[in-house]
Amino acid sequence: MGKTNTRDRMKNEVNAGSMADIAFLLLIFFLVTTTIAEDKGVLVRLPPWSNEPPENLKMNTRNVYSVLVNADDQLLVRGENMRVENLKEATKLFIRNPRKESDKAEDPTKAIISLKNDRGTKYKTFLTVYNELKAAYTDLRNDESERRFGKLYEYCSRAQRDEIKKILPVVISEAEPTSFGDEG
Amino acid sequence: MAHFEKKRGKASPEVSTASLPDIIFMLLFFFMMVTVMRDAELKVDVNTPEATELTKLEKKSLVNYIFIGRPKLNYRDTYGTKPRMQLGDKFSTVADIPLFLEKHKATLPENQRQGITSSLKIDGSVTMGIVADVKTALRKANQLKVNYSAGKRVD
Numbered sequence: 001m002g003k004t005n006t007r008d009r010m011k012n013e014v015n016a017g018s019m020a021d022i023a024f025l026l027l028i029f030f031l032v033t034t035t036i037a038e039d040k041g042v043l044v045r046l047p048p049w050s051n052e053p054p055e056n057l058k059m060n061t062r063n064v065y066s067v068l069v070n071a072d073d074q075l076l077v078r079g080e081n082m083r084v085e086n087l088k089e090a091t092k093l094f095i096r097n098p099r100k101e102s103d104k105a106e107d108p109t110k111a112i113i114s115l116k117n118d119r120g121t122k123y124k125t126f127l128t129v130y131n132e133l134k135a136a137y138t139d140l141r142n143d144e145s146e147r148r149f150g151k152l153y154e155y156c157s158r159a160q161r162d163e164i165k166k167i168l169p170v171v172i173s174e175a176e177p178t179s180f181g182d183e184g
Numbered sequence: 185m186a187h188f189e190k191k192r193g194k195a196s197p198e199v200s201t202a203s204l205p206d207i208i209f210m211l212l213f214f215f216m217m218v219t220v221m222r223d224a225e226l227k228v229d230v231n232t233p234e235a236t237e238l239t240k241l242e243k244k245s246l247v248n249y250i251f252i253g254r255p256k257l258n259y260r261d262t263y264g265t266k267p268r269m270q271l272g273d274k275f276s277t278v279a280d281i282p283l284f285l286e287k288h289k290a291t292l293p294e295n296q297r298q299g300i301t302s303s304l305k306i307d308g309s310v311t312m313g314i315v316a317d318v319k320t321a322l323r324k325a326n327q328l329k330v331n332y333s334a335g336k337r338v339d
Contacts, residue, residue: 019205049323124308
């Protein structure tokens with residue numbers, strides 16, 4: 001009897017049932033620790049560099065929408081103070097100019113947004129302002145595509161997008177920053 | 185009675201779970217392969233601002249990353265607290281940008297090179313001075329597609 005007992009014990013294998021649990025633990029650990037890095041951001045196309053100073057284009061001032069941000073993160077839009085919250089609507093009004101006012105853009109294709117900041121401006125402010133300006137264009141493009149094709153701009157076909165791009169080109173020019181404020 | 189006992193003896197009572205670990209391991213390896221670990225340790229604090237007009241960066245291999253922010257606590261003794269730029273895994277200056285871009289470019293076939301995007305991961309509290317310098321360097325290096333990394337803003 002005793003002999004058979006030992007043989008039985010030797011036959012016994014290590015219970016592999018818990019292996020799954022261990023593997024699960026590892027799996028969950030990896031699932032939790034790895035953050036699927038979502039890389040999103042504001043896409044911008046920088047102007048090409050040229051050593052020659054830009055030629056002084058005679059631009060009709062009514063077509064230029066100058067936005068200045070100083071080192072204290074304050075906004076000066078066409079010589080007047082403005083809050084960031086109002087920038088989008090004001091920009092849309094300037095580009096569209098629905099009432100054909102003489103101080104706003106003649107036509108959306110001629111409108112130029114000029115953004116200038118200081119070297120002491122906070123990056124966060126700069127990006128917020130840039131975002132608002134871009135949002136103004138996005139809104140206008142959406143309105144236009146809604147009116148023409150009955151859908152949002154991002155759902156339009158390539159040809160339809162090109163058509164809208166032609167009427168509403170995004171022109172946001174960034175000037176060399178001034179250096180009045182403190183950096184750091 | 186004897187008849188019943190015989191039948192019970194023949195039938196295997198449980199489904200074998202021995203292969204379960206293998207299945208789970210397969211899942212585990214799949215996840216380990218798929219998830220890309222961050223290749224460079226961040227040496228600067230980067231807390232990107234939030235925005236609404238976001239574009240997703242599609243192809244990871246076509247993106248190079250430039251980090252700007254204040255050095256992390258353990259690097260402050262050597263590098264100070266002024267905002268610094270990190271390229272790859274080390275602190276760099278604006279002068280290092282052309283070589284960095286060129287190195288990244290060399291890893292890609294020629295027909296993909298016009299799609300290269302620079303992802304600027306910049307801390308919100310950094311001032312525009314250093315950002316403007318980096319932008320100028322990028323323009324001089326003819327790297328014009330730039331993505332200001334930002335989180336999604338929920339209003």
